[in-house]
Amino acid sequence: MVEAIKVINSLGIKHQLTPFGTALELNSIDEAAKLINVLSEKFRSMGVPRLVIDLSLDLRYDKEITLEYKVSSVHQKL
Numbered sequence: 571m572v573e574a575i576k577v578i579n580s581l582g583i584k585h586q587l588t589p590f591g592t593a594l595e596l597n598s599i600d601e602a603a604k605l606i607n608v609l610s611e612k613f614r615s616m617g618v619p620r621l622v623i624d625l626s627l628d629l630r631y632d633k634e635i636t637l638e639y640k641v642s643s644v645h646q647k648l
Contacts, residue, residue, distance in 0.1 A: 577612055581605060586637050591624070595637050602627070 575592070578585050583605065584595040596602050606623060613621050 573612060573616070574609055577609055578605070581608065584637065586641075593637055599627075599629075 575585075575587065578592070578594065581604075583601075586593045594602075594605070596605070602625070606625075609623070610621060
């Protein structure tokens with residue numbers, strides 16, 4: 571996990587680490603594909619025999635939403 575976060579930081583991707591995963595704020599599917607490729611190459615070069623990536627996308631075409639906005643929206647409704 572530490573190496574993955576290092577890669578995410580090196581690419582300048584905004585993210586939030588959580589106990590059950592890492593939320594990423596990306597601008598496009600191409601950016602997600604690039605990250606997956608970079609992570610795959612990184613772990614392969616480290617000799618990791620298997621890499622499992624769980625990916626869930628929330629694509630908004632009507633407006634831009636940040637990670638902070640999504641969290642604050644929940645807190646406002648509590």
